[in-house]
Structures are given as C-alpha cells and as structure tokens.
Amino acid sequence: MATTEDKAATKENVSSWKDSIYNPRTGELLGRTACSWGLILLFYLVFYCFLAGMFALTMWVMLLTLDDNVPKYRDRVPYPGLVIRPHALDMAFNKSDPPKYAQYVKNLESFLQRYNDTKQESNEDCPPGDYFMQDDAPEKKVCRFKRSALSFCSGLSDTNFGYSEGKPCVLLKMNRIIGLKPRGDPYINCTVKKDNPIQMQYFPSEGRIDKMYFPYYGKNIHEDYVQPLVAVKLLLTKEDYNKELAVECRVEGSDLCNNDERDKFLGRVTFRIKVVE
Structure with a gap:
C-alpha cells in the first residue's frame, strides 16, 4: 500500500x-x-x-542584366552542329518496295512544309553575298528560301525524292546560333568512305550556304526564321547497291569548326545508307 x-x-x-x-x-x-x-x-x-x-x-x-532575346553566356556552343533530314543516321531501304522508304519520304515532305514557295513569298528577297544585318530593327525580317531552290531534291518534280530510283536525297542544315556570322564562303561537302568515289549533286549549286541568312536574332524576335538548306543527291549505281555506305558531310570554306574530336556533330555529320536493289 x-x-x-x-x-x-x-x-x-x-x-x-x-x-x-x-x-x-x-x-x-x-x-x-x-x-x-x-x-x-x-x-x-x-x-x-x-x-x-x-x-x-x-x-x-x-x-x-539579362536580355529576353539573347542569352547572357553563349560560349558553350560557339559553332553550329550539322543536322540531317530524314531524321535518321542509319538508312536502309529497297528501292523497289515503296513502303520501305515511305517513312523517309514522309519525313522530308513534312520538314519542307515551312519552305513551300507560297509561304516564302511573304519573306524578304534579300541581296545575296552579304549578311542581313537588322540590329536596330524592332521586328526582324526573314530572308526567302524557297524549296524549289532544291531542284530535284525539292519533292516537287519527284515526290519520292529519288528514293524510288535508288538515288536518294538528304537535306542538311546548320543548327541555329544567335549572332553567328560565318566568315568566308561556307558550303557543304560530302564524301563516301570507300575506294571508288560516288557522284553527288548539290542544291543549291556547289552546296553553297549564302551569308544573307545570317545572323539569326533569336526565337522571340526572329520567329519566322528558317535555316538555309543544302540538298545532296547520291547518284548511286548498281555497284553501290546492297552495300552499307558511310557518308560524311562537313561545312567547309569558312571559320566554322568541323574537326573537333570531342563532338562528332560540330560542323559535320556522318550517316550510313544502304540501298537494296
């Protein structure tokens, strides 16, 4: 108790x-x-x-200290990469079987919609050979690039872009970099890694990239801007069919970097293509 x-x-x-x-x-x-x-x-x-x-x-x-239209620091990517369309680095198809290459044709046609002549008519007919400077303009204009300039690779005269005849077209463009003004006379050059070279056609002529499409001022104030394109038509022969061909394209003729081993897409791109007869 x-x-x-x-x-x-x-x-x-x-x-x-x-x-x-x-x-x-x-x-x-x-x-x-x-x-x-x-x-x-x-x-x-x-x-x-x-x-x-x-x-x-x-x-x-x-x-x-920030600008709504231009990044403050732009030193991470001082040079543009090179991009290929169709959006594939490994292409293989049977030229006699349309469904096998239909995806590539569809990709190219969709990509070129912005370059239709009817849309580009509203853009500026810029004088070639020099930069189109618009630093003081509140609204940036866009230089005209018509898909008809791509000739046999425009998809206008040949809706299959050469895939049905075993002479496929690929489109190349540089990535956008604000303020880029390449020096020299830039052009695209492609080579095939094989003993016998392959004939190629370039559109526009000689794969030239005119400087009138530079500089680019940014997405907010250069909304309708389209990159210039270079079309490459691979003139393959019967000897080239049923083989996997490695094609390397580079930006040449300017101060743009195309040999940085740390970045395989800086100023260049490599793709493989195999056409089955």
Missing part, C-alpha cells in the same frame, strides 16, 4: 510536468512569458523579411 509520502511525491511530479507546459503562477507557456514570446516572434519576423527582401533585390538586379 502506497504511503502518504509516496502520494505527495507523485502529485508533486504531475504538477511539475504540467507547470513545464503552462505555469499559472508565472503565466509562462513552455518556459516563456507572453512578452518573451512576442519579442522572439518579432525578431524572426524581421529576420525573415530581411532575407526575403535581400533575395528579391538580388533577383531584380540579376534580371536587369
């Missing part, structure tokens, strides 16, 4: 535990008076408001 002293000690412990949460004699809650709680809450309110203000001020100053 518990003694009177044990009961008194138990009652005292319960009372001490309750007083640690709220002490009715001193008015303390969790060991602090209302005034103490008010002061510490006021301190943290001022402290976090100061931090929020410093963060907002820092963001505002940083945003003042």
